[in-house]
Amino acid sequence: xxxxxxxxxxxxxxxxxxxxxxxxxxxxxxxxxxxxxxxxxxxxxxxxxxxxxxxxxxxxxxxxxxxxxxxxxxxxxxxxxxxxxxxxxxxxxxxxxxxxxxxxxxxxxxxxxxxxxxxxxxxxxxxxxxxxxxxxxxxxxxxxxxxxxxxxxxxxxxxxxxxxxxxxxxxxxxxxxxxxxxxxxxxxxxxxxxxxxxxxxxxxxxxxxxxxxxxxxxxxxxxxxxxxxxxxxxxxxxxxxxxxxxxxxxxxxxxxxxxxxxxxxxxxxxxxxxxxxxxxxxxxxxxxxxxxxxxxxxxxxxxxxxxxxxxxxxxxxxxxxxxxxxxxxxxxxxxxxxxxxxxxxxxxxxxxxxxxxxxxxxxx
Amino acid sequence: xxxxxxxxxxxxxxxxxxxxxxxxxxxxxxxxxxxxxxxxxxxxxxxxxxxxxxxxxxxxxxxxxxxxxxxxxxxxxxxxxxxxxxxxxxxxxxxxxxxxxxxxxxxxxxxxxxxxxxxxxxxxxxxxxxxxxxxxxxxxxxxxxxxxxxxxxxxxxxxxxxxxxxxxxxxxxxxxxxxxxxxxxxxxxxxxxxxxxxxxxxxxxxxxxxxxxxxxxxxxxxxxxxxxxxxxxxxxxxxxxxxxxxxxxxxxxxxxxxxxxxxxxxxxxxxxxxxxxxxxxxxxxxxxxxxxxxxxxxxxxxxxxxxxxxxxxxxxxxxxxxxxxxxxxxxxxxxxxxxxxxxxxxxxxxxxxxxxxxxxxxxx
Numbered sequence: 001x002x003x004x005x006x007x008x009x010x011x012x013x014x015x016x017x018x019x020x021x022x023x024x025x026x027x028x029x030x031x032x033x034x035x036x037x038x039x040x041x042x043x044x045x046x047x048x049x050x051x052x053x054x055x056x057x058x059x060x061x062x063x064x065x066x067x068x069x070x071x072x073x074x075x076x077x078x079x080x081x082x083x084x085x086x087x088x089x090x091x092x093x094x095x096x097x098x099x100x101x102x103x104x105x106x107x108x109x110x111x112x113x114x115x116x117x118x119x120x121x122x123x124x125x126x127x128x129x130x131x132x133x134x135x136x137x138x139x140x141x142x143x144x145x146x147x148x149x150x151x152x153x154x155x156x157x158x159x160x161x162x163x164x165x166x167x168x169x170x171x172x173x174x175x176x177x178x179x180x181x182x183x184x185x186x187x188x189x190x191x192x193x194x195x196x197x198x199x200x201x202x203x204x205x206x207x208x209x210x211x212x213x214x215x216x217x218x219x220x221x222x223x224x225x226x227x228x229x230x231x232x233x234x235x236x237x238x239x240x241x242x243x244x245x246x247x248x249x250x251x252x253x254x255x256x257x258x259x260x261x262x263x264x265x266x267x268x269x270x271x272x273x274x275x276x277x278x279x280x281x282x283x284x285x286x287x288x289x290x291x292x293x294x295x296x297x298x299x300x301x302x303x304x305x306x307x308x309x310x311x312x313x314x315x316x317x318x319x320x321x322x323x324x325x326x327x328x329x330x331x332x333x334x335x336x337x338x339x340x341x342x343x344x345x346x347x348x349x350x351x352x353x354x355x356x357x358x359x360x361x362x363x364x
Numbered sequence: 365x366x367x368x369x370x371x372x373x374x375x376x377x378x379x380x381x382x383x384x385x386x387x388x389x390x391x392x393x394x395x396x397x398x399x400x401x402x403x404x405x406x407x408x409x410x411x412x413x414x415x416x417x418x419x420x421x422x423x424x425x426x427x428x429x430x431x432x433x434x435x436x437x438x439x440x441x442x443x444x445x446x447x448x449x450x451x452x453x454x455x456x457x458x459x460x461x462x463x464x465x466x467x468x469x470x471x472x473x474x475x476x477x478x479x480x481x482x483x484x485x486x487x488x489x490x491x492x493x494x495x496x497x498x499x500x501x502x503x504x505x506x507x508x509x510x511x512x513x514x515x516x517x518x519x520x521x522x523x524x525x526x527x528x529x530x531x532x533x534x535x536x537x538x539x540x541x542x543x544x545x546x547x548x549x550x551x552x553x554x555x556x557x558x559x560x561x562x563x564x565x566x567x568x569x570x571x572x573x574x575x576x577x578x579x580x581x582x583x584x585x586x587x588x589x590x591x592x593x594x595x596x597x598x599x600x601x602x603x604x605x606x607x608x609x610x611x612x613x614x615x616x617x618x619x620x621x622x623x624x625x626x627x628x629x630x631x632x633x634x635x636x637x638x639x640x641x642x643x644x645x646x647x648x649x650x651x652x653x654x655x656x657x658x659x660x661x662x663x664x665x666x667x668x669x670x671x672x673x674x675x676x677x678x679x680x681x682x683x684x685x686x687x688x689x690x691x692x693x694x695x696x697x698x699x700x701x702x703x704x705x706x707x708x709x710x711x712x713x714x715x716x717x718x719x720x721x722x723x724x725x726x727x728x
Contacts, residue, residue, distance in 0.1 A: 291447050293663045296659065
């Protein structure tokens with residue numbers, strides 16, 4: 001990746017995009033200023049302006065349209081070892097994005113194409129084509145932003161995590177933590193489509209109401225105001241077959257005690273632990289896995305990259321048929337990204353958090 | 365199950381067995397006197413004599429020949445919820461056994477048949493036919509006691525745990541804790557048969573030597589004298605694909621950090637925790653399952669009950685072909701059972717612990 005110099009813009013390749021605006025713009029970025037201690041603070045980020053880079057062979061230059069605000073970002077801000085390296089200090093915050101190709105040196109990714117990408121919190125990103133997770137075409141009646149929520153990484157996480165890792169069977173009980181979040185709100189609805197009993201864990205009565213009344217969860221537990229052990233006994237009278245967990249900590253530990261024979265714990269995340277400086281204790285009830293011949297399994301959507309199109313087609317059908325309802329929580333402007341991320345941890349949001357940067361060119 | 369009264373012995377059914385000895389004998393038992401606190405002590409048990417019971421419909425009367433001394437017994441002595449109810453105070457200690465049918469009211473289980481059973485520490489047991497886990501026929505060149513070790517629950521645990529839960533592929537690295545124990549000593553050899561690199565964790569240099577020199581482990585780590593994290597780095601240079609864990613605690617937690625993408629942790633037990641009064645913390649590194657798209661899965665051999673014969677046939681073939689070596693650690697006399705169980709926790713033993721009560725009648 002080279003730093004862009006004005007005279008090197010390959011103008012002849014920029015077809016569908018407003019060249020005039022592009023060449024006069026700088027790349028606005030949000031950088032990692034320092035690694036957060038505990039819950040991230042606005043001071044962990046800093047805004048910056050840089051020259052726009054040009055792509056080399058196998059790369060594309062993207063204009064970022066929407067940023068996907070996910071718990072994974074908090075993980076990448078730490079220097080813990082994970083499936084991707086940590087974000088470096090002074091680097092733009094890594095993020096799922098919805099972007100438009102404005103210059104391409106990667107075959108099959110033409111200028112003007114709207115894509116799902118793993119890029120960053122910045123106006124423009126240069127990425128290798130491996131970071132492009134799919135082409136996005138307009139779907140009648142479905143807003144573009146949905147491509148980052150139900151039809152993006154969020155929906156894919158719910159889809160593959162529940163169906164492939166959790167393997168729910170009709171008639172089984174599926175428990176979902178962080179159920180009002182972007183992923184959790186979809187998981188419960190897929191569980192219902194598959195004929196399961198769906199039970200939600202969430203942090204407010206308002207969210208409980210939304211989950212049972214609008215999204216079709218069979219029961220919802222406010223873990224902040226109830227004894228979760230007793231509430232689970234009541235809400236899951238036949239035990240838990242699949243626990244789709246994005247929370248970890250005491251919620252996971254308690255749910256393990258209600259797991260059925262051959263139960264499955266889908267480890268999607270641990271938002272209760274993600275801000276801890278010291279690694280908190282693991283689930284002391286993990287030996288329930290032995291007692292119940294059960295399993296606990298992690299995953300990322302990358303494990304299923306070859307099947308994204310199939311999953312998106314099915315999710316789009318469920319939206320059109322009214323079997324999946326959703327709400328996206330969208331703010332506008334790159335500078336809003338840090339404070340929107342912090343809302344993930346305050347538990348105030350419902351549905352998927354997105355930051356809109358700009359509209360796609362040439363789209364309605 | 366009724367208490368035996370002398371005159372009710374159905375003599376006509378007792379064919380292959382010395383009736384005279386049977387009717388004059390009482391049932392010698394080892395009972396659970398009180399639930400252990402921490403490591404079990406001899407005082408937690410008490411010897412007793414009772415009348416021999418007679419079986420009702422669907423039951424058999426067994427003469428117990430060998431007792432299988434397993435960590436699971438310690439679990440059953442606690443009142444924690446598990447896949448089987450706890451042993452009641454005053455009840456004989458539940459145990460895997462090799463036994464001979466001396467009276468049968470269960471179709472297909474004739475008098476004289478030697479069987480693997482889930483019975484108890486006593487001379488005679490009355491059990492339902494569901495507690496009979498297979499018929500035992502003489503195999504040339506293989507001692508009867510092997511039917512409780514490599515060809516019994518121990519071998520079946522190694523076989524199904526490694527092959528079905530662990531699913532090792534040729535060229536992968538299989539790490540085994542408690543590797544010198546009954547199960548672990550077999551797991552490593554099956555891993556080698558399947559073309560894997562087998563790495564042992566055990567508690568003495570002597571056992572390390574036995575594992576690498578006699579059993580074919582590629583490397584063995586004495587966890588008591590080395591930094592396990594560094595030793596694993598050296599012994600598993602390409603990471604861990606399958607961790608067959610019977611130990612839990614810090615060993616499990618450390619191994620999780622070396623797990624490969626799509627790694628599998630086979631949860632066979634947690635001997636390091638089994639004597640703890642309070643549930644110790646779980647593995648704080650469990651989120652490695654998320655980072656590595658890995659899984660942690662428990663099992664018992666009962667999950668594979670329909671396939672015992674297939675597994676025993678393959679294990680017997682491996683013994684005959686010299687691909688599996690083993691040693692059984694056998695003491696004689698029912699009264700030795702409690703102290704033999706305690707040796708499980710002192711880490712002094714190599715191979716499978718057995719207590720011999722008597723010979724089978726009509727066998728060589």
